[in-house]
Amino acid sequence: MKEFDLQELEVATDSFSPSRIVGKGSHGSVYRGILKDGKYVAIKKQSLGLQKLRDNRKLENEARILSSFHPHPCLINLIGTSRDPFGNRILVTEYMPNGTLHEILHLSATPLTWPKRVEFAIHIAKGVRFIHESDPSIVHRDIKSANVLVDKNWNAKLADFGLAIRLNSEDELNLPAGTIGYLDPSYTAPSKLSTKIDVFSYGVLLLELISNRKVIDVLQSPASIVEWALPLIEKGRMMEVLDKRVHLPRYMGSTIKQLLRMAARCVSSTESLRPSMGEIIANLESSIAGPIRLPLSMNFIRDIILKILRRKRFKFDGMKRNKMTPTTISDTCADHDTRSGVCSKKMSKGTLLVREILADFTLK
Structure with missing residues (x-):
């Protein structure tokens, strides 16, 4: 340094x-x-x-x-x-030229896309997990959108460690501290210090990230984002929590719902029910690991496979047409269908190919 x-x-x-x-x-x-x-x-x-x-x-x-x-x-x-x-x-x-997450959420005229919100949620969780897995563990104690900075490549980073403290520390800073709205209500004494304090704050931040609502808004009832969002999530009315400025694509629906369910667990009043940051990351990453669920019928998939295979029926040596070497599928496959020009074995391989193609449509 x-x-x-x-x-x-x-x-x-x-x-x-x-x-x-x-x-x-x-x-x-x-x-x-x-x-x-x-x-x-x-x-x-x-x-x-x-x-x-x-x-x-x-x-x-x-x-x-x-x-x-x-x-x-x-x-x-x-x-x-x-x-x-x-x-x-x-x-x-x-230097982080894109400012704070708080500014992006509440001051910018351009709302974040849903994939970027999920990406930010994972970035922040990985930062918190890193400090929690230090030896001894470090508790940030002030996780909030104003303490998340965004670099030129739009990566989110956890910042402002002025209140951070190591577990079992006798430091004079070891008094309950944090920001109202994000602060765990159960953190009332030094003996209550634990990594689950950060998990609570992270859960509040998730609700803010998804809803774009301020954590404490005296113009709303209830004023607390937790008191407003938690009952809606528990009743299955999750769509009412979402930022209404941004359309939610169908393929993002299950991921955002999973994010809200995770947020609800994080802000549980029962500390033992709150997940670890490692569990949070595993859960969020698994929710975006599957392919986008496109509304494809079997006929549509079959048409794609037929087009791909028909294009490959002949090999060209780049010379004159009379020098082409026809290599139809029927020449090499006993299961060739003369009506469609496709064999059943190739159809099976084509289906796998389409599945592989669709599997690439994952959220980055």
């Missing part, structure tokens, strides 16, 4: 100009910076008030947590650190 000179970061951010701010949080601001080599970075620095108070616990904690990770495609990458004039930590991370 590189230690940056403060002056280099000042040059990179035009002296931490307000015009370079790309995000704000409870403990500081994030600036877009351009390093000497032309590389774009994000620079997280405390607010002036907190700098003077020298309360740098969250940024110190985030630096400590992130620096302990091997690079992971679903986690924000820490490039280096620095210190401000008061000795407070400054973080330098990779």
Whole structure:
């Protein structure tokens, strides 16, 4: 991990100009910076008030947590650190030009497609699983759409580890913490700390991702997304939870329903009923592993096979027509059907071919 000179970061951010701010949080601001080599970075620095108070616990904690990770495609990458004039930590991370998932969901005029929502759900789950499987396990404690960043290739990454804590830690940060709406209601004391806290928050995030509704919306009744969505899911009225701005293709129906059922399990008030992140990932990936269910009749499939096989009835050497070498199916197969020009053995192989073709139509 590189230690940056403060002056280099000042040059990179035009002296931490307000015009370079790309995000704000409870403990500081994030600036877009351009390093000497032309590389774009994000620079997280405390607010002036907190700098003077020298309360740098969250940024110190985030630096400590992130620096302990091997690079992971679903986690924000820490490039280096620095210190401000008061000795407070400054973080330098990779720059994510597409902003936060919260901005994409609630501020963008273009809604996410359903395949992209599923992809984001899996990306985030893989990031959470990685930290939960650390030794000892790390609990993020602030999983929310504002802490999910999207890179230039539209990959989602979990960020902001200021509240993250290792299980069995005696750190002074080990007091219940999080964001209202995402926070597990059962997390009321340090002794309640567990990875299932993150699972609850992830479930809330899934509901937000699918419905596009804010987690707490005082203009709605009920205001809580969990209290609104959970009864609908339990009653089988799942379509009422979906973002109405985007048409749901038939082939995505079962996947989205599975996503909602998983979200309901994640936000269960009974902690033991909540799945692990590994189970969540396996479930989501299996739900998109099957081929798209196209409305194909057997006659339609047969017509496709016939066309494919009829095109292959003759081999051409690229010369004159009288030099063609006819190699009809009947020459090589005793089961040839003279009426259709197709043999039963080839039909069987053709059926397998179509199945293989259809199997390629999976959600990427």
